[in-house]
Structures are given as structure tokens and as C-alpha cells.
Amino acid sequence: MLQETLIHIDQSLDAVERDELLKKMCKECGGSEPRKHAHKEHLMFISFDDSKVALHDLPHIARRHGASIEILDF
DSSP states (O other), X not given: OEEEEEEEEOTTSOHHHHHHHHHHHHHHHTOOOOEEETTEXXXXXXXXXXXXXXXXXXXXXXXXTTOOEEEEEX
């Protein structure tokens, strides 16, 4: 089942790096296209398939792709 959470993405990433990270994470997590939070580029709603990955796995997945995220809303 798809779940959605709000994440904070490392602010040192530029727009291209951020988009690439999110594409990789969505593909690996079985989620849909992420949505931006208001006008803050570093805050995103990301969905994931909880039958594939757990919420607490998301930061580990981001690290595997060279970035860091924080989960803000569970």
C-alpha cells in the first residue's frame, strides 16, 4: 500500500541533483512522483510502497545515493 511522508532533503543539493535523488528513491521505493511542499524546494512529499520498504528505510536509501534526508512527518 502506498504511504506518503514529508521529507527534508539536504539543502546543498541543486535542483538537478535533488530531482535525480527523488527519481531514484521513487523507483527503489515503489512510490509515485514526489510533490513539492509550498515554495520550499528542499521539502517534499514522497510516497513509498510499505510492502517494499519501511518508513525508517528512506534515509538509508538516500544515503546509498549520496544524499541525506530527514523524515519530518510520519
